[in-house]
Each structure stands twice: as structure tokens, then as C-alpha cells.
Amino acid sequence: GDWNQESQRSQTPPPKYAKLEQLNQFPDFNNYLIFVLTRLKSEDEPTRSLSGLILKNNVKAHYQNFPPAVADFIKQECLSNIGDPSPLIRATIGILITTIASKGELQTWPELLPQLCNLLNSEDYNTCEGSFGALQKICEDSSELLDSDALNRPLNIMIPKFLQFFKHCSPKIRSHAIACVNQFIIGRAQALMDNIDTFIESLFALAADEDSEVRKNVCRALVMLLEVRIDRLIPHMHSIVQYMLQRTQDPDENVALEACEFWLTLAEQPICKEVLSGHLVQLIPILVNGMKYSEIDIILLKGDVEEDEAIPDSEQDIKPRFHKSRTVTLQHEGGEGEEGEDIDEDDDDDDDTLSDWNLRKCSAAALDVLANVFRDELLPHLLPLLKDLLFHPDWVVKESGILVLGAIAEGCVQGMVPYLPELIPHLIQCLCDKKALVRSIACWTLSRYAHWVVSQPPDAYLKPLMTELLKRILDGNKRVQEAACSAFATLEEEACTELVPYLGFILDTLVFAFGKYQHKNLLILYDAIGTLADSVGHHLNQPEYIQKLMPPLIQKWNELKDEDKDLFPLLECLSSVATALQSGFLPYCEPVYQRCVTLVQKTLAQAMMYNQHPEQYEAPDKDFMIVALDLLSGLAEGLGGHVEQLVARSNIMTLLFQCMQDTMPEVRQSSFALLGDLTKACFLHVKPCIAEFMPILGLNLNPEFISVCNNATWAIGEISIQMGVEMEPYVGLVLNHLVEIINRPNTPKTLLENTAITIGRLGYVCPQEVAPMLPQFIRPWCQSLRNIRDNEEKDSAFRGICLMIGVNPGGVVQDFIFFCDAVASWMNPKEDLRDMFYKILHGFKDQVGEENWQQFSEQFPPQLKERLSACYGV
Numbered sequence: 001g002d003w004n005q006e007s008q009r010s011q012t013p014p015p016k017y018a019k020l021e022q023l024n025q026f027p028d029f030n031n032y033l034i035f036v037l038t039r040l041k042s043e044d045e046p047t048r049s050l051s052g053l054i055l056k057n058n059v060k061a062h063y064q065n066f067p068p069a070v071a072d073f074i075k076q077e078c079l080s081n082i083g084d085p086s087p088l089i090r091a092t093i094g095i096l097i098t099t100i101a102s103k104g105e106l107q108t109w110p111e112l113l114p115q116l117c118n119l120l121n122s123e124d125y126n127t128c129e130g131s132f133g134a135l136q137k138i139c140e141d142s143s144e145l146l147d148s149d150a151l152n153r154p155l156n157i158m159i160p161k162f163l164q165f166f167k168h169c170s171p172k173i174r175s176h177a178i179a180c181v182n183q184f185i186i187g188r189a190q191a192l193m194d195n196i197d198t199f200i201e202s203l204f205a206l207a208a209d210e211d212s213e214v215r216k217n218v219c220r221a222l223v224m225l226l227e228v229r230i231d232r233l234i235p236h237m238h239s240i241v242q243y244m245l246q247r248t249q250d251p252d253e254n255v256a257l258e259a260c261e262f263w264l265t266l267a268e269q270p271i272c273k274e275v276l277s278g279h280l281v282q283l284i285p286i287l288v289n290g291m292k293y294s295e296i297d298i299i300l301l302k303g304d305v306e307e308d309e310a311i312p313d314s315e316q317d318i319k320p321r322f323h324k325s326r327t328v329t330l331q332h333e334g335g336e337g338e339e340g341e342d343i344d345e346d347d348d349d350d351d352d353t354l355s356d357w358n359l360r361k362c363s364a365a366a367l368d369v370l371a372n373v374f375r376d377e378l379l380p381h382l383l384p385l386l387k388d389l390l391f392h393p394d395w396v397v398k399e400s401g402i403l404v405l406g407a408i409a410e411g412c413v414q415g416m417v418p419y420l421p422e423l424i425p426h427l428i429q430c431l432c433d434k435k436a437l438v439r440s441i442a443c444w445t446l447s448r449y450a451h452w453v454v455s456q457p458p459d460a461y462l463k464p465l466m467t468e469l470l471k472r473i474l475d476g477n478k479r480v481q482e483a484a485c486s487a488f489a490t491l492e493e494e495a496c497t498e499l500v501p502y503l504g505f506i507l508d509t510l511v512f513a514f515g516k517y518q519h520k521n522l523l524i525l526y527d528a529i530g531t532l533a534d535s536v537g538h539h540l541n542q543p544e545y546i547q548k549l550m551p552p553l554i555q556k557w558n559e560l561k562d563e564d565k566d567l568f569p570l571l572e573c574l575s576s577v578a579t580a581l582q583s584g585f586l587p588y589c590e591p592v593y594q595r596c597v598t599l600v601q602k603t604l605a606q607a608m609m610y611n612q613h614p615e616q617y618e619a620p621d622k623d624f625m626i627v628a629l630d631l632l633s634g635l636a637e638g639l640g641g642h643v644e645q646l647v648a649r650s651n652i653m654t655l656l657f658q659c660m661q662d663t664m665p666e667v668r669q670s671s672f673a674l675l676g677d678l679t680k681a682c683f684l685h686v687k688p689c690i691a692e693f694m695p696i697l698g699l700n701l702n703p704e705f706i707s708v709c710n711n712a713t714w715a716i717g718e719i720s721i722q723m724g725v726e727m728e729p730y731v732g733l734v735l736n737h738l739v740e741i742i743n744r745p746n747t748p749k750t751l752l753e754n755t756a757i758t759i760g761r762l763g764y765v766c767p768q769e770v771a772p773m774l775p776q777f778i779r780p781w782c783q784s785l786r787n788i789r790d791n792e793e794k795d796s797a798f799r800g801i802c803l804m805i806g807v808n809p810g811g812v813v814q815d816f817i818f819f820c821d822a823v824a825s826w827m828n829p830k831e832d833l834r835d836m837f838y839k840i841l842h843g844f845k846d847q848v849g850e851e852n853w854q855q856f857s858e859q860f861p862p863q864l865k866e867r868l869s870a871c872y873g874v
Contacts, residue, residue: 030058030066034074037092038081045088052092056099063103075100079115082134083127090130098137113138113154117161125170132165132176139183147189155184155191163195166202171211178206178217185224196232200225204236207243212252219247219258226265234271241279248286253294253359260290260362267369280374284381287370288389290363291407292400293437297360303437307476313519323568323623325666326630326673327707328714329750330757330788360400364407371411378408379415390426395435402430402438406445413452420452424461431468436475440483443472447487450494458498466491466502470509473528478521481513485524489531499532500539506532507548514552519566522556526569529553530576540577541584550588553577557592562599562624571596571627575634582638593635593646599628600655607662622664629659629670636677644682652678653689660696665705672700672711676718683722690719694730701737703747710751713738717758720765721796731762731769738762739773742780752784760785760797763804771804774811782818786825795833798822802836809843816844817859824867834871841874 037052055074063071078097084090101112116138119131135158139146146155158180165177181199184192192199199221206218222240225233233240247259263283266272276283293303302308371378382404389401405423408416416423427449430442446453446465453461469491472484492499499506510532513525529549533540540549553574560567574592578585606620632652636643647653656678659671675693679686686693697719700712716734720727741747742755759777763770781801788794801819805812812819823837845853853874857865868874 038077049092082130094134097134143183159191175213216255263366287363367407371408376415406448409448436477440480443483443487447490454494489528492531492535496535526573530573533576533580540580571631575631578634578638596628633674633677636681669708672715676715679718698733713754717761720761756784757797760800764800767803771807779815782822
């Protein structure tokens, strides 16, 4: 059997192990195991070690049931044999000691730490090394506990003791000693802070150690100190930087990687610019040099295999992906939702290399963050190097140059602009390089400049880039396919409707890729299709496009089982497609809708079984339910009123009632998004549930869960509009929470905007109930809506404010200037809304009299003054 797969764990173990498993049923079996580990020197080491590992698993599972005599015997044996001549046996005993200690036994095994610390003084190397090994594992597992009063703060003795061993003659011991102390830096353990200067001096003394493991631990210590005690490093900063420049070029890649982290961490510190300015001339070439693939990387990446598209993916290569749940946001002035204002930012900006962190990735990340610190000041150090790299005959060097270009794309964007008309065509040419790794990095780097490409006339760069990227999507190499698909998704986001003229061509390529891709890239392809739908919207709703796109998607949909996680990206993709196609999706909606309801129902049922009998049932993967709820939202949004007959024939409202009360925030978040979308699409099915739903919505106006709170707020606003005066009994459930949220400091912009809209909408339908609160929210209300573009939400919210001012004009007097500013943010309000504004402005002016109005309007910024005078004659 394949021992990697969960489902096969229960199959028969190898014979030797099976025999030991049977013995596990005897109470003194654990005595036997420790005996084999520590005393049975005639057995071979692997068997003794295995015996210890079985004992470790027993300790993990059943330690509380061990008879006291057995537990004591095991502890005693461990301590007496920690110096076993065999490194394997010492390590096994160390693991066993740590496992016992982590079972809450540090308190009940008081002699453990003193004895281990004493054994460090042993003349016998093995004993010293074994004890240090065990101590290092305990420090790793229980660092908090060691610094607590519960144990009487053993660190006060341990840390000074460890520091003495920094000078030990054995590199292995020195390395253990640093590793032990390093465990306490990030937590700022008091005992370490009291000895911080000694610690730093001892580290400096080891700077030139001949042992690479010691150097690695020294670098790691300095990087962590940079985060927590930069004050202590500043006096020595010049020499630390010099040291790290040297170590970043260490012949041992593990040391170089630890040292390279230093630049990444330093870039986040306010003093970075001041500290590094004078060293860029040395640092930049070192980082650039570190960005080359090592020989090992190339072997692992099969860099010499050009065509591998026919080789099926191995399942462990496919990283779990995370669904980004629906968050309802409003549109701002100046384009679609603004950059960087996402409530849950997800940062997956990686060049497609090895999944593990390595020197190349770390160097590239460091260059990226430093480019963001130094901006164009970096370029004089980089441009001379780049010329040689980008046109270098050796593909490994050329590839690293393309990576450099991508790494600086964000930070040095201004300074790079003059070079892009020459560079972009060169990069597009690199998309056809004979080396797959060059083609794939060119995809990534070009995607980092997509914003500039799209800002130029389309024929200049967009068209050639798109043409070549689409060819790369059909590349024979899987890594290139993946890089091209991701890059194309980025290009789609930047180009939006610029892509409309090429839609047929794009869809032909993406659909062709369906038949070509192995498992992993298929998942990325779904994303590229979903992003395309998001980017071109209703332009996708053409019969010929639907004919191309829908059959392969529905075919996949039918092939996948309800338990298959591949449904996630496919459901997300279909959700975007349904929203874009609108009525064009009608022929496909029935089976898709039914399956989503089934997924929600199955997940809820499994959760219920698990809650009642956790020992018999497994906990469900709630992502199935979250993604299904989000696709239902997409259907409701896309199909509008057409979704009504689907809702009528299903129990979705009952399921929604359960989902809204789920313990998992993401489930609630998606439920409220769906509730709002159903409210807009077919309120007649929502209305009978309102009395049950409103109290739940009120409970979720808790800004601790930003996205849940945001979507609940939005849904309440949509419900208000539909309910009209019948909303009155529910205003009390929600209004105070909303007013509290709009007045909180540091609330994300998106949540403030949705809260303001909902307060306005409540006031629109129930002005008598909400108007008395005006003075408590009018100022933040006006401030948060002045940047939203004219739209339905803004319209209904401002009507509400006007009605409330009618009921309680005194409530706005103190903050009237904010109201004026908010009114002026409208480009072209509907005629009757304009009249409402006109009446309020003139009413106020007449109320205070000409002279006071003159004084009052003197405070206005000139733009506001002109605007109000031009539009409203005040």
C-alpha cells in the first residue's frame, strides 16, 4: 500500500511491527519497550530505536493510564541512558523525554530539568550531547511553560547555563546551546532579556565559527533579535550588516538562507533606509546572485525535462487551496473596488519555484521588499547588472535576470517606465525560449508589469503579450502552463473589458486547455476562466461564447463526485460565470442549483451527526457548504427573478436558517451574502422567515468578525428596502449596534460604508424610529459615503438621511458642513433626490439667515463652495 495516504493507514503493518502491536495489549509491555531501548545492547540500533518510538506513541496516547511504577521506571531509565554511545538511541531517548514532559509532566517530574542541566557538566561527551539534545527539544516544545511561575522560572538558571556552553570545544554542543537560547527570543523571556548583552556578545564571539550549523544558529538569533530587540543591535549595526553580507554568500546554503532572512526582516523596520543606504552597493549584487537556481533546484525541478504534459500529477504536489468567501463591497469613485482595500487580503505572490523556502526565493523576496523601501534609488545599483543578466548566454543567469525584473516591478515602477518599451518586447520574446524554466519565469515577470501594459495602446504590447501568453497556456511543459495561466488571470484583472475584442480567441485557448491539462493545472484553469468572467462581465453573454465555454465546464461538473475537493474551484468558477452570463446561464441553472442545495444539506447533516457522536463520525469539511452557498449567491445575483422557481422548489430557506447559526464564521459570512442576494432576487420566499432571521442578524453585528459583520449589515439594508414600513418592529434589534460600529476607531472602510448605507436605508423606511439618533452618527455617516460612486445603494441611503433630517432637523445642525460635503460628492443625483438636497440646503440657509450663512460657508474649501453654488444655488 501507499503509506502516504490517510485512508490506507489502517491496513496491515509490516510483520515485525504487527508482532509488537499485539504485545501492546499487555500492561508490562511498556516496561519491555523501555528495556529494549535502553538495556538490550545486543539488538541492532534501528530495532531499539523503533521500540522507543512505539513507546513514545503509547505515551502520547495512554500515558495517564500507565501504572505509577511503570511511569517512574521509564523516567529513570531515560535519565540514566541519555548518554548512550549511539547518536540514534540518544536522539530517541530525547524524543521520549520530551513527549513525557509535554504530557503536562514538567510539573510532576521536578527532577527532570535540574538533572538534565547537571548532566551537561559531565566529562563524558555523549552524556553532555544527549542531555543538550533533550533540553533543546523541551525548549522547542515548552518555551512558554519554562518562563512561567508554574515551574518557578527554571529559565533563570537555564539561560546563564546555556550561555556558558557557547564557548564549548565541540561545535555540536555550541550549536545546541545557541538553539536552546534561540527558542526564547521571540517570546521575550524575562531571563533572556536580563542577560541580553551577554547573549549578544557571545553571538559576536561565534561570528566566524568554522562549523556551519553554529553559523546558521548565530544568523537565526540575529534575525530574531532584529524583530524583538533592535535597540540592542543598533550600536553594532554597521558590523552586523557587514557580517550578514558575508554570511549571505556562505558556501553552506542553509547558512546563506538564514542570513538572507536578515534583509527581509530589516526591510520591515523603520530604520531600514538609514541603516542600509551605504551598503546597497554591496548588498544588491549579493541578492541578485542568490536569485540563480542552484544545481540542486534544477535537478528537483526537472529543469532539463521540456515536455512533461502527458505525465499525470502526483497527488501530493497539489497544495490545498483556500476559498475566498464572498464579501459584499461597494464601488468607489475611480474604477472598480479600490486596490488594497480587501477585507481579507490574501498574499500569494510567489514565483513558481520550489514549494519550499530556499535561498533563491528569499533573495527575491528581500529584493522585492527593499525595492518597496528604497524605490527608484535601487535602480542605479541594479540597471548595470541587469543588462548583463538579461542577455546572458547561460540560461540560468538569464532566468535570474528575468526574476530580478519581476521582483522590482512593484517598488521601482516609476523608475522602470522609461525602459519598459524596450524590455517588455524582450520579455515577450523570452516566452518562446527553449528552456521551460525561462518561459515560466517570463510569464510571472510579465504579469507583474501587466498594469503598465494595459495603460498603453492595445496594439503596442497588450495584443502581442496576450497572443504569446495564450500559446504558453498550451505549452508542453506543466510548469509553464501553470505560470501562463496565473499570469493570464492577472492580465485579465488589469485589462477587464479591453479583452472583449479577443474573447473568441481567448475562449478557444482556455477550452482547448481543458482537454490537455493534468489535475493540478486544471484547478488553475478554473481560476483563469472565473477571472475572465469577472473581468468582462455581461460581454460574455453571447450565444457563441456560451456554446464554447459551458459544455466542458458542465462535463467536469458531472464527472466530479460530491466528496471531491475539486468542486471548490469549479464552483467558484461557475459562480463567476453565472454572474456574468445572467440569463444566458438559465439552461444550466437547474442541476447546478440542486447540487449546491444538496452539498449544503449533506454538510449540515454530517455536522449534526458529528456533534451528537464525535467518537463515531468525522467532522465535515465545511468548505463544501461555504462554496455551495457562494455559488447560490452567484446564481441569485446572475439570474435575478429567474431564481424564484428554483427557490420555490427547494428547502433552501430552512437550510439557510441553520447555516446562519453555524459556529464557523465563514459559513455565517456566506449565509448572509446569500440572504441578501435572495432578498434582492425573490423576497416573497424570504419574507415569511424575517421574524426568525432578524434576531440572528442582530447577533452577528459583531465587528470582531469583520466579514461576517459586513455581510450581515448589508443583508439588513437589503431587507429594509423590501420590508418598507413593516421593518419597524426590528429597528430596535439592530440600530444601536450599527451606530456603535460606525463610531468605532479603526473599522475597515468597507464595513463603515456598508454600515452607513444600512443606517440610511433603515431611516428611509422608518424615519421616525431612526431620526432621534441622528446626532450620534451623522458625521461618520457623511465621511464614509463621500467616496462612493453614485449608485442604487447610495441613492436609497441619502433619501433616508433626507427624510430623517426632515423629522429631526436639529440633529444635523452641529455637523451640517459634513452633510454639505457629502451632498457635493454626488455627480448626478436623480431629479427628486436633487430636490430633497435643494430643500434641506435652502431650509438651513433661511433658518440661520444670510449673514450667518455667509460666515458658515466661509469655512468651506473652495471646491465645495463652487460645487454647492453651481448645483444648488447656495
